[in-house]
Amino acid sequence: MSFDARIRAAIEGDIRSGTLRPGNRLLSEHELAALHGCSRATVSKAMGALHRAGLIERRRKAGSFVADQHVHSAVLEVPDLAALIAARGHVYRWQLLSRRLSGSALHVEGLHHEGDTALALETRSIAIDTVPQAAQESFDTIAPGTWLLAHIPWTSARHRIRAAGASAAEARALGVAENTACLILERSTWRGDAAVTTVRQVFRGDMFDMVAHFEPSRT
Amino acid sequence: MSFDARIRAAIEGDIRSGTLRPGNRLLSEHELAALHGCSRATVSKAMGALHRAGLIERRRKAGSFVADQHVHSAVLEVPDLAALIAARGHVYRWQLLSRRLSGSALHVEGLHHEGDTALALETRSIAIDTVPQAAQESFDTIAPGTWLLAHIPWTSARHRIRAAGASAAEARALGVAENTACLILERSTWRGDAAVTTVRQVFRGDMFDMVAHFEPSRT
């Protein structure tokens, strides 16, 4: 095991076991280097990883401290529907319902099918100022999300996840009863300061869920 | 700006602008060091950050390559209910409904209130083999999640998020109509290989949503 991993494991172990408790001060980088018999640069790398993992806080002059426990973040897997459905052993299909150019936005509506069943209703608007090529696309066979992914990189995104009963129109499109519980994912995507696309996906609650993981201490 | 940040910005900019496309090979660390007039260690740090951010893939002997675009992960804020409700300007209260010791698990059920309204129904089981102190706790004034956070660190967690209509019992507890759309969060938590707790929280869909962000390139 590398020095880096060894130092991280030692400190992480002390935190997990309670030997080091939240707020406690860690040894300085100089002291840890001497303790482990390695250079300060290596200690710095290990401490940086612990910091990114949220296990410690670092303050100049004051030192490094065990961070408070937090359940407050996890890595959410945002699904690629085509891949997800294929992994389940079903056929994926995109069905375009409408396409309308209005002002500087292209509005697209369609259904994501899993086999013969509609899994999600998608309502999207694309900023043609940011993605002018989109105006030339029909989106009748390729889902706009797939197309966008291949044509324009984004730099930031915000997701909102909630539950709501299907409206009459949504229920009709998905082939479920009105007010059936649905998972609604709203995503806005930017490239720098320019909006790229905003999408709302209404998933049948009985056919879909999302998974998120937390794992500590990447390298 | 540091060399580290400058190198990352340069490569990230080339990827975002399309100058570098997925699959393209980057310059080697030696070449980048010469190009930017800094040491290879600094280049390595920058490349490590780009790798962690998912922007590049690295293979020994082959080199570093622009990774395929991916929408597949975002940072999910898993809320601390007490803090969340306080931030909204309401009073938080935990109400214990039941507490039962069964075999090696402690089962606790209760309600999270926002002001006078029940926001979420929580059903939890705690592994007393892993957390023996929990058997001594009544949980009549402190929510088990809060208590656990202060008493036992966890090392990994899995979350599942879905939507479903409230069952008769859930509807009664939350004071809503049966089949009202609810957001359901199920979380299992481990300490190493030992299960710590499993919790299911049923949120009123009309009062709660979750937010997730993606931001590229941490340091």
Add this chain to the structure above:
DNA sequence: CAGTGGTCTAGACCACGCA
């Protein structure tokens, strides 16, 4: 002011894996 983390250097050796 003095000690901490933040950044950087100019080397080095190694493990891996393609040719």
Add this chain to the structure above:
DNA sequence: GCGTGGTCTAGACCACTGG
């Protein structure tokens, strides 16, 4: 073999900030 990334060293200077 040999070029790549992975890791490490033994220094250095700086910026920040707590005492």
